[in-house]
Amino acid sequence: MPVKDYIRERFFPHIWCSGCGHGTVLNVLIRVIERLGLNKSDIVIVSGIGCSSRIAGYLDFHTMHTLHGRALAFATGIKLNRPELNVIVPMGDGDALAIGGNHFIHAARRNIDITAIVMNNRIYGMTGGQYSPLSGYGIFASTAPYSSVDQSFDVAELAAAAGATFVARSTTYHVNEAAQMIQKAILHKGFSVVEIMSQCPTYFGRKNRQGDAVDMLKYMRDTTTPIGSGAKGQNPELIERGVFVNKELPEYCSAYDEVIRHAMEGR
Amino acid sequence: MGGNLKFVQGNEACVEGALYAGLDFFAGYPITPSTEIAELLASRLPKTGAKFIQMEDEIASICALIGASLTGCKVMTATSGPGFSLIQEGLGYAIMAEIPCVIVNVQRGGPSTGIPTRVHQGDVNQARWGTHGDHAIVALTASNHQDVFAMTVEAFNIAETYRTPVVLLFDEVIGHMRERLVLPEHGEIAMVERLKTSVKEGVDYHPYLPREDGRLPMSDFGGVHRYNVTGLYHDMWGFPSDDSDVVDGLLRHLMDKIENQAAHFPKYREFYTEDADCLFISYGSAARSARHVVERRRRLGERFGLLELQTLWPFPHDIVKEKTAGARYIVVVEMNTGQICQSVRLAVSRPERVFLANRIDGVLITPTDIQRVIRLIYGKGF
Ligand SMILES: Cc1ncc(C[n+]2csc(CCOP(=O)(O)OP(=O)(O)O)c2C)c(N)n1
Numbered sequence: 001m002p003v004k005d006y007i008r009e010r011f012f013p014h015i016w017c018s019g020c021g022h023g024t025v026l027n028v029l030i031r032v033i034e035r036l037g038l039n040k041s042d043i044v045i046v047s048g049i050g051c052s053s054r055i056a057g058y059l060d061f062h063t064m065h066t067l068h069g070r071a072l073a074f075a076t077g078i079k080l081n082r083p084e085l086n087v088i089v090p091m092g093d094g095d096a097l098a099i100g101g102n103h104f105i106h107a108a109r110r111n112i113d114i115t116a117i118v119m120n121n122r123i124y125g126m127t128g129g130q131y132s133p134l135s136g137y138g139i140f141a142s143t144a145p146y147s148s149v150d151q152s153f154d155v156a157e158l159a160a161a162a163g164a165t166f167v168a169r170s171t172t173y174h175v176n177e178a179a180q181m182i183q184k185a186i187l188h189k190g191f192s193v194v195e196i197m198s199q200c201p202t203y204f205g206r207k208n209r210q211g212d213a214v215d216m217l218k219y220m221r222d223t224t225t226p227i228g229s230g231a232k233g234q235n236p237e238l239i240e241r242g243v244f245v246n247k248e249l250p251e252y253c254s255a256y257d258e259v260i261r262h263a264m265e266g267r
Numbered sequence: 268m269g270g271n272l273k274f275v276q277g278n279e280a281c282v283e284g285a286l287y288a289g290l291d292f293f294a295g296y297p298i299t300p301s302t303e304i305a306e307l308l309a310s311r312l313p314k315t316g317a318k319f320i321q322m323e324d325e326i327a328s329i330c331a332l333i334g335a336s337l338t339g340c341k342v343m344t345a346t347s348g349p350g351f352s353l354i355q356e357g358l359g360y361a362i363m364a365e366i367p368c369v370i371v372n373v374q375r376g377g378p379s380t381g382i383p384t385r386v387h388q389g390d391v392n393q394a395r396w397g398t399h400g401d402h403a404i405v406a407l408t409a410s411n412h413q414d415v416f417a418m419t420v421e422a423f424n425i426a427e428t429y430r431t432p433v434v435l436l437f438d439e440v441i442g443h444m445r446e447r448l449v450l451p452e453h454g455e456i457a458m459v460e461r462l463k464t465s466v467k468e469g470v471d472y473h474p475y476l477p478r479e480d481g482r483l484p485m486s487d488f489g490g491v492h493r494y495n496v497t498g499l500y501h502d503m504w505g506f507p508s509d510d511s512d513v514v515d516g517l518l519r520h521l522m523d524k525i526e527n528q529a530a531h532f533p534k535y536r537e538f539y540t541e542d543a544d545c546l547f548i549s550y551g552s553a554a555r556s557a558r559h560v561v562e563r564r565r566r567l568g569e570r571f572g573l574l575e576l577q578t579l580w581p582f583p584h585d586i587v588k589e590k591t592a593g594a595r596y597i598v599v600v601e602m603n604t605g606q607i608c609q610s611v612r613l614a615v616s617r618p619e620r621v622f623l624a625n626r627i628d629g630v631l632i633t634p635t636d637i638q639r640v641i642r643l644i645y646g647k648g649f
């Protein structure tokens with residue numbers, strides 16, 4: 001199917017700035033869904049609030065644009081009652097890990113079969129460039145005019161520690177790799193997290209003198225490396241890309257079906 | 268009838284009502300004095316193939332409810348004071364996106380952690396105005412277990428009819444007290460099932476285009492119609508819009524569907540209201556004490572009456588105005604600093620007739636407490 005069959009043209013033009021990485025994620029997601037041959041009516045997209053979360057409305061699936069940080073909780077209610085649907089939750093970094101941090105770790109802990117895509121631009125885009133829990137020490141933001149003294153999370157480590165059974169990372173520069181990660185995540189049965197490092201040239205780029213979108217993409221190319229590469233040995237600062245966790249544990253909806261079976265047998 | 272007679276806590280009566288109404292999904296977080304509702308449903312729901320989940324907090328609980336409701340489920344959560352505060356954000360979303368759901372608040376003393384194991388009716392105005400922005404809300408209450416059951420069923424019916432969240436405001440005394448409950452047979456109380464769209468696959472479905480009677484047929488998530496749901500102001504497709512006509516029209520629709528239907532569903536009970544010289548207005552456990560005083564005074568030949576409110580919001584303005592018309596004195600009996608008393612004063616003619624008999628120390632207001640106020644109004648001898 002052509003890309004335009006997956007989007008709601010009525011919803012366009014989109015709200016994103018030119019050069020924003022979120023559009024790349026939209027594109028990658030559509031290509032993965034096409035490649036997997038998924039039926040449009042079997043997909044639910046649940047998003048929170050932020051520039052990234054606007055992705056939901058653009059897609060011609062069952063879409064829900066919810067509250068800042070709460071998308072995974074809404075998605076849990078949907079998935080548990082319609083386990084046969086593919087539930088995908090695109091999230092901003094602030095959305096996923098500041099206000100939504102609690103829902104994030106608990107969705108991971110339950111291992112409910114939802115795919116969370118964290119579109120990490122290390123800033124609050126929608127509200128105008130405040131620092132996020134992913135900005136990190138020494139980053140400039142509208143609320144860190146003297147540079148941030150907040151340490152950051154590593155999304156992948158956090159997700160793995162919380163119990164996610166599939167965890168991967170890629171960037172908007174590495175689109176083919178990003179597509180592979182998202183594809184594996186959608187096929188994985190259990191809670192999967194894919195962090196896609198993304199660029200916000202409008203705020204992060206400008207405030208941190210990283211140049212325009214192309215410069216930021218090159219920066220992601222140069223500061224990341226595949227897991228286990230020799231480059232990491234020489235330069236420990238490099239951020240690793242690839243699949244960090246891929247394991248099987250009882251999935252929440254299937255486990256609850258067992259509860260129902262026991263209860264019905266009167267045990 | 269024997270098999271249908273139970274001796275239960277109010278919280279269990281609520282559970283029975285919810286199951287009678289066809290509850291499919293419960294999400295909650297434990298909090299006194301509502302916890303028994305979650306515990307009972309954790310056991311009862313899976314027996315019928317329905318689902319229970321304990322979420323990480325009350326914010327997540329209301330959000331999970333909304334998601335589940337969109338898949339076609341009848342949904343409920345139960346909480347108390349602090350949890351009800353956390354629910355407000357999601358409650359606003361359910362109002363805006365017009366998602367049927369039932370929220371039980373078994374009230375305890377506040378503010379803050381307050382007094383978890385004691386009774387208060389301090390959340391009446393929070394139920395009305397707890398979530399931000401202009402909006403309308405439905406809140407019901409009850410003073411005995413048969414009515415807890417009936418109001419719970421009614422809450423589901425209103426939620427489905429008007430595509431709205433409904434708040435059930437019980438209180439600690441009602442929640443924990445044990446009393447008899449007669450379970451009606453299935454079919455004895457009419458149930459409102461979800462109105463589903465008749466629009467065929469491939470034809471443009473408008474999730475937010477009301478029919479002539481104001482109702483909005485729904486389509487389950489996962490069904491043949493793919494649409495958008497948002498907490499932003501939105502058009503008939505559910506697409507965000509900041510067009511001033513769309514904003515004005517939607518807010519008016521959200522208010523009207525509740526406020527203008529108010530005349531159709533205020534629930535109340537009345538005892539000797541026709542000729543009452545002194546009319547009590549009360550609700551929840553406080554109404555039990557008020558009724559006690561009324562019965563005693565009637566036995567002495569004195570003209571006391573009680574209007575027991577079961578619909579608190581939208582406030583039954585017309586009923587209160589009508590029933591109080593002939594009374595010399597109106598005494599509002601409640602366990603807060605006068606939250607319903609305020610609304611009564613606005614509803615009645617000559618508001619100087621309205622007095623408050625209250626208690627705010629976590630102890631159920633007694634007939635003696637009420638008598639004391641009567642004596643102040645009528646003077647010595649009473
Ligand atoms: C409860 C609540 N608090 C704050 C906001 C304001 N708000 C909207 S989006 C946002 C942050 C968005 O940043 P992020 O999640 O990283 O996504 P991005 O816009 O960068 O894609 C904030 C703070 C809100 N909508 N709701």
Ligand code: SF4
Nearest residue numbers: 016017020051125200
């Ligand atoms: S502000 Fe940043 S995140 Fe938001 S659309 Fe613009 S570039 Fe993208």
